Amino acid sequence: MQQDSFRDVIYDAVVIGGGPSGATAADQLARAGFSVLLADREGRIKPCGGAVPPRLIRDYAIPDHLIVAKVKGAQIIAPSNKRVDMPIENDGYVGMVDREDFDPWLRDRAAASGADRITGTFEHYAREGSVSVLSFATGAHGIVKIRSRFVIGADGANSTVARMAVPRAGKPKYVFAYHEIVEAPPSGAHYHPERCDVYYQGRFSPDFYAWIFPHGGKASIGTGTAHKGFSLRSAIGDLREALGLSECRTIRREGAPIPLKPLKTWDNGRDVVLCGDAAGVVAPASGEGIYYAMLCGEIVARAVGEAIRTNDAHALASARKSFMKLHGRVFMALGFLQAFWYRNDWLREKFVAMCGDKDVQTLTWQAYMDKELVRREKLAHLRVMLKDIGVFLGFTPKLEKRSG
Ligand SMILES: Cc1cc2nc3c(=O)[nH]c(=O)nc-3n(C[C@H](O)[C@H](O)[C@H](O)COP(=O)(O)OP(=O)(O)OC[C@H]3O[C@@H](n4cnc5c(N)ncnc54)[C@H](O)[C@@H]3O)c2cc1C
Incomplete structure (x- = not known):
């Protein structure tokens, strides 16, 4: 669909943000037969370690070509440099995805299921009678206004949708994470192409952990913290130096916040509901967010579908309840684990x-x-x-x- 023709349409739902959460929500709504628009600003690769569990690969039918490495175990490193091997039994593996390919593939799948798409940065939300009016800055097409009955805010940890349309959701608790994508070093004492290394050492992170994740020809070396004064970049420089990885060519340096607690409210009781990082849905202690973002997208799509069918916005609140029923206790346990x-x-x-x-x-x-x-x-x-x-x-x- 041409971008200028959106003005005449009232969508059942507009999904803002085409990461794993928003792309999954749009895909599910389109498959259920609703008219849906998926909007993403595009142009920036999401900083991410890209580790995904087999459950995600299974539940969301991720094709093998998107799995750039299959990890057969982890090595956990203590402050004393003692190492513990954690092999995965029964031929199991953790999949590694490159977000520069994974996210566009998910957006394309949503489009193939029937979702319309627009490339633009969401800037403003307003109400006009019984519909919401969303403004997007689209570059060549200027500001494009889209009308919709319901809105899903899947625009990540710094969600503009949350700030603008669900202020009662508050600010998420988060760690800031930073990583360097490097050309994969040869297999050796401190790197193996089928192993994730996790460093629990205060010098590399005072309250989270540092990691080396393999990605086929590349590797992600990263760390995170909630401490504002801690230099993540220096910590990664020190880690690379300690492991003899300073000479590997650095391809990208990037960082982003990881929310570590689901927000207390995800919807505004009328037409907007948040999902994924925008709703604070990342597992504490591990920072695992891709699976939870996709599950959240699926659950939110179900709630929005119900709200459209019944014309009752109360259905939006069921999304958080359903998610927390499934994973609330695990998130709480992981929160205690990290805090302790x-x-x-x-x-x-x-x-x-x-x-x-x-x-x-x-x-x-x-x-x-x-x-x-x-x-x-x-x-x-x-x-x-x-x-x-x-x-x-x-x-x-x-x-x-x-x-x-
Ligand atoms: C350094 C780092 C490493 C991580 N490693 C892992 C890991 O190994 N495994 C794991 O499971 N999780 C990991 N995570 C967490 C994971 O990346 C997130 O939880 C996950 O990406 C959340 O998906 P999402 O769709 O909710 O949000 P995002 O992936 O952040 O997607 C948001 C989308 O919204 C779009 N957007 C934002 N603002 C606007 C706007 N105003 N208008 C239009 N579009 C907009 C963006 O372009 C983006 O496509 C990591 C995070 C970081 C920062």
Whole structure:
């Protein structure tokens, strides 16, 4: 559709932001037969480590060509440089996606399902009778106004939609994350193309973690923190130097906030609802947001579909309830985990020791890969809890010490 012809249409829904969350919401609404417009400003690759669980690949039918690396395990590194290997059992893997290809592919899929698209930066929201009027700056076409019955704000952690149309949602709690995309180094002591390395060391992050994620011919080396005075760029420089990775060619340097707590309200009770990072939906402790953004997009699309069908905006509030019912407890547990174990190097050392335990590894991978825990493993939960207490009291499992 030509951009100037939008003016005559009243959409059932306009989705602002074509990242994983918005593209999924638009795809679902289009498949359900609603008229939907997906708007994205385009032109900037989302800074992201790009690790996605098999559950996402399965549920959202992600084709294999978008998975640039298959990671078979993780290595967790303590402040003392002790390393714990966490292999993934049963041939499982974590998928790595490049956001410069992943996001456009998701937007194209939404269009193939029937969503209209516009390239433009959302600037203003107003009401005109019973519809919302959205203004987009589109460059060549100037300001384009779009009318819609409902609006989905999927425009990321710095959401303009939230600020403008859902002020009661408040500001999210977040860490600022920064990474450098480098040409992948050769496989060696501090890098393996099928392994994610996670550094729990205060010098690289005082309250989160630093990482090295493989991406085929590239790698992401990054870190995050909520501390304003901490220099993320220096921390990554130091990490690269410590690991002998300073000489790898740097392709991009970029950063963005990661929200770490779902906002208390996602909708304005009338026509606008937030999803993905805009709603604060990222797992604390890990910063995993892509799966939750897509699930959130799906759940929000369902709520908006219901609101359109019944002409009742109350349905919008059901989105947050449904999401929190599925993942609220896990988010709370991960929030406690981060607040407790990431506080100082003494606790981080014990946390890494705990990750050496077989039961902890099985439960961690199961929770990450499938996003659900098998009920029959309740005894394992109990064992893990007792071991947690043991580790805290000083009964740490033996770890291998390596240089680095
Ligand atoms: C450095 C870093 C590393 C990360 N690593 C991982 C990881 O390995 N695995 C993981 O699962 N998660 C990771 N995350 C989190 C993950 O990237 C986000 O949670 C996820 O991208 C959220 O998706 P979204 O669609 O809600 O928002 P976004 O991906 O931020 O998409 C928002 C979209 O809105 C568009 N937009 C914004 N403003 C406007 C506007 N005014 N008008 C029009 N369009 C607009 C943008 O162009 C963008 O396409 C990481 C985040 C960072 C910052």
